[in-house]
Amino acid sequence: MDAVRLLSFFSFFFSIFLAQTVLCVDTCSPSSCSGTRPQVQFPFRLTDRQEYRCGYPSFDLSCNQTQTVLNLPFSGDFIVERIDYFSQSIYINDPDFCLPKRILSLNLSGSPFRGLYLSNFTFFNCTSSEWSEYYNIDDSVPLHCLSGDNYTVIAMAYPMFTPPGCRNISIVSVPVQYDQYQFGSMDFNQSLQLTWDLPDCRACVTDGGTCGFKSNSLTKIGCSNLPRHGLPRSAKYGIIIGAGIPGLVCIIGLACYICNWIKAYGRRHQLNTELATSTTAPQLVVVTTGLDATTIESYPKTVLGENQQLPKPNDGTCPICLSDYQTKETIRTIPECKHYFHANCIDEWLRMNATCPLCRNTPDGSSKVTPLSSISSSSSSSSSSSSSPSTS
Template sequence: MDILNFLFHLFMFFPVIYTLQNSCQSSWCSENNILIRFPFRLEVEGDQGNPYCGYPGFELSCTNDSRTILTLPYSGVFYVRDIDYLRQYIQVYDPHRCLLNRLLSLNLSGSPFVTGFLTNFTLLSCSSPNIGSQFIPVDCLSNSTHFVSVFPSLSFTNSLPQSCYVIGNLSVPVDSSYQDFFLNNQVSEDFELTWSKPNCRYCELQDGLCGFKSRNSDQVRCFSNHQTNHQTGHSDDDLLISRIIILCVGGTALLFAIGTGCLARYSRRRTISDEPAITITRMGVGLDESTIESFGKIVLGESRRLPGVEHNDGTCCCPICLSEYNSKDIIRCIPECRHCFHAHCIDEWLRMNTTCPICRNSASPHFQ
């Protein structure tokens, strides 16, 4: 029955695996959009989903027009441009197309993200545009009377135009080797955030899938990548066939174990129920062998006449087997009633009964 219980729980575990795989499948805000999978998790409005499928702080959501959103606790909403799971960075941009304004108050506290590289820039406000080629205008911060520009802090000199003043300095998450690209693209709308925990780089290199070791653990491990999605190109049919095979094998094993267990239990019940009956019949109901052997035996002579007045009526056959007595037959008589029988017939009778088969009086001297 231990095998039966093991197979039963093993079989019942397959649907749990199936459910977990389905509930943690990759998702998108729209078809051919950014792939969302562990450590990220997609939250749908009104449905927080399964927290087991994503690492804390990596929650994403979707806009009404199917854009992917990252919300930082102290810096608000950013749109997601791309996620690189191998390099572990997420590329985001400002929905209002004014990244520098957002960077002035960027605060990554309470999130798992950090900036990969920081390059210092200086913001300058002037009363007139086109003050110099080294100054890159920032249109989203400018108006009709104040024109805001940005330039690398390393290029800062104290000799500024009289119509300009420094608004402030800020650290932009961009490698200094890319600062020219950042500036020449009108202060790029995108910047990158990276994370160190959980570290799934090795798993990604093995073409695996990162995930929690268990529901109650905050440690991650690498699983074989059997998940079906458009990015990996794995077939839904292959996954479905594998699950069907597992369920069929498990179901067959379970049914076989149930049948074997029921048969073993039925046999055990028969053994238990039959054994007491034999014991009672042979030991509790009939006479014991020593009492039976105490009853005298004789060998019939040629006249085949039985002893005692009870048989003077010319009885010629055994009342038990109904066979005629023959000379030299061994006869046993019950002392209490003096009825006689073939010895082997009455011995078998008395092993199962305590009364005479003719008069039904007790054959045991202990009950007289």
């Protein structure tokens, strides 16, 4: 029952872990107002679609129907046309299609953004068309959304002097795009390019990772989900769960088996101890000793002649020393089995062993039956006699 409860607990834990992992991915996954572009992800967040921790402070965006809107504290709302996370650039435009008007009052204070490529433009209010006679149309841009029936507002990059019939309105540093900065021109129908320095996620995005806050922290930035060689994360989760739960069951079963085995071993050990301490009948022990000299000498001996005629059943080699029999050597035969050996070899053997080296037969009278208790008593008596001092 305990194993089943433990297994249920771990299953519940894995379920909660996976649910929270999926929830985190869903709430901070990229989103958009129109379902396509621009894609909004960290450090930006859509205030009505993503949680607070999914974006960096002051990087909040909102949706105006299908348009993505950025609010600059001192300049108002702008439409976000594109976000480049690799170069950390955001491209904004005026929702009323009069970008020059917004440029005249553009103030990036209080925001994390700045112009990456800045070009100075001078704005003039001209009450006649005489300016066009002195300036190439490519060097000056008429701004129709700022102009009226009796005047024309133009923007010029680095004018040498004030055009005839015009007055200087303002000199503005415009955050242009790279190609406009490179050629010193300005298309006021295109968007403005802004950049940000913090948080710096360029390396993470370049490596294919996901930039965001570290483990519920709202100050430290980290990079996760970096591409790795091998199995995808979902497959690893499946393997962990698929192999982890059966493995846990096996470990619990093995632990129960070992516990039961230890208990059974303890009971057997206790039973053996009780049996050993109980009174039992004396056991009989067969003690086999060597033969005495008289018995050994009673076995027949033969001196080999020149023809080395040997009796059967042995061959011409002594089974004890493994040497061939030679002329004039003495051999001895065991009467019971008719096996023969060098006399010196078999005599030494029979003094310590009462059996034939080949067939292991024991001659009659070479063994005796003695109670085990008698042997123990005899050993104890011998020990006592050897330890007590001798008297004269």
